[in-house]
Amino acid sequence: MTAWIVLPVSLSAFSITGIWIVYAMAVMNHHVCPVENWSYNVTCTEELPRPGFPKTCCTIQDIPLISKCGSFPPESCLFSLIGNVGAFMVVMVCFLRYAQVIEHSHRCWVNTSALVSGCTNALGLVMVGNFQVDHAKSLHYVGAGVAFPAGLLFVCLQCVLTYRVAVTALDYWMAHFRVALTLGAMVSLVLSGVFFIHESFILQHAAAICEWVFTVDILVFYGTFTYEFGTVTSETLMVGLQQSHHHGSGVIMGSRARGSTLGGATKGLKSPGGSSTSTHLNCTPESIAML
Numbered sequence: 387m388t389a390w391i392v393l394p395v396s397l398s399a400f401s402i403t404g405i406w407i408v409y410a411m412a413v414m415n416h417h418v419c420p421v422e423n424w425s426y427n428v429t430c431t432e433e434l435p436r437p438g439f440p441k442t443c444c445t446i447q448d449i450p451l452i453s454k455c456g457s458f459p460p461e462s463c464l465f466s467l468i469g470n471v472g473a474f475m476v477v478m479v480c481f482l483r484y485a486q487v488i489e490h491s492h493r494c495w496v497n498t499s500a501l502v503s504g505c506t507n508a509l510g511l512v513m514v515g516n517f518q519v520d521h522a523k524s525l526h527y528v529g530a531g532v533a534f535p536a537g538l539l540f541v542c543l544q545c546v547l548t549y550r551v552a553v554t555a556l557d558y559w560m561a562h563f564r565v566a567l568t569l570g571a572m573v574s575l576v577l578s579g580v581f582f583i584h585e586s587f588i589l590q591h592a593a594a595i596c597e598w599v600f601t602v603d604i605l606v607f608y609g610t611f612t613y614e615f616g617t618v619t620s621e622t623l624m625v626g627l628q629q630s631h632h633h634g635s636g637v638i639m640g641s642r643a644r645g646s647t648l649g650g651a652t653k654g655l656k657s658p659g660g661s662s663t664s665t666h667l668n669c670t671p672e673s674i675a676m677l
Contacts, residue, residue, distance in 0.1 A: 390482060390618040397475040398609030402602055404468040405452060411461040418455050419444035421595065426587035446587055451594045452601060453530065457520040469515015473508040479611055480504030482618055483544070489625045490551050500543035507536040537604045538575055541568045544607075560613050567607045574600040 412418045419426075420440045430443035441448060448454075456465025484501040513529025545568050548561040574596045581593035 388616065388618050390615045391612050393475065393482070394479055394611035394615060395609050397472065397479060398605045400475070401468060401472045401605050404464065404472075405455075405601065408461045408465050408468070409450060409452075409455045411464070412450070412455040412458070413440045415458070415461065416441045417448075417458050417461070418450040419448040421450050421598070424588065424591055426591070446585075446590060449587075449590050449594050451519075452597055453514065453519040453526060454594075456515070457518045462518055465518075466515045469511050473511040473515070476508040476511065476608065477505055479608055480508070480540070482615065482622065483547075483611060485622045485625050485627075486614060486618060487547055487551060489622050494550075496543050496546050496550075500540055500547060503536045503540040503543060507533050507540055510534070510536060534575060534600070538568075538571055541571060541604060541607045560610065564607060564610060567603055567610075571600050571603040571607070574603060 409418070409421075413420050423440075423444055426444050426446060426448075428445065430445055456462050480501050483504075484497055487497045510529045510531075510533025513525060514533055517525040517529060519526045541564070545561065545564050548557070548564055552558045552561055578593045578596035578600060581589040581596065584590065
């Protein structure tokens with residue numbers, strides 16, 4: 387077990403806790419209405435703020451969309467921090483998972499596509515976090531339009547990879563759990579988009595709830611990589627870096643890469659979620675050629 391096991395669960399815990407703190411700050415500062423409120427008015431008379439209490443009169447501008455919760459200071463500062471730090475952690479998780487799958491001799495377009503979609507998701511998160519919807523609406527919507535579909539594509543591809551590298555029964559159970567999370571994310575994202583384009587207060591509020599469900603669902607999915615990351619080592623990082631260098635330059639690194647490949651060819655295939663070694667050796671054509 388390595389220290390990398392902390393990364394996925396930290397991403398989930400930090401981001402989920404952070405966005406709910408942003409929501410609580412926005413409610414207490416009367417920037418949005420609480421999520422349990424389903425009553426909206428066309429207009430509201432000016433009301434005296436009651437510190438520590440939510441708004442009593444809400445309009446469509448007060449619907450608690452995640453982006454709306456992070457539009458005004460001081461919560462917008464924390465929202466930007468969560469977006470930037472979360473995006474960095476997403477890139478780290480995606481790269482380590484990419485390298486780990488390669489380490490298990492599963493070089494395929496699905497793994498590369500998952501890495502690209504994960505990094506695209508991170509780019510969208512940076513745009514969403516730094517361009518608030520009430521101040522840079524176009525850029526914010528571009529970021530959201532990139533982050534949400536890319537995040538959904540990433541979890542779909544990871545479900546496929548989880549089944550491909552599964553060895554033990556526990557690995558398959560994790561794959562089933564991820565499929566359930568992915569289906570939940572897909573349904574909530576579609577419903578959020580369908581509800582959001584309507585002008586009805588009730589449907590707009592339902593869109594906000596679906597958006598929250600989708601976001602938390604995706605973050606929980608990222609947290610499940612803790613199951614595999616117990617086997618991540620420095621060799622895993624080197625495999626990912628060497629593979630990236632190979633794609634970029636078209637040449638294989640020198641004796642260091644050659645020794646690493648030789649070691650990988652003679653190493654037993656490990657279960658992604660444990661340290662047990664299978665009796666089947668996995669020799670790829672690349673390894674044989676290198677020998």
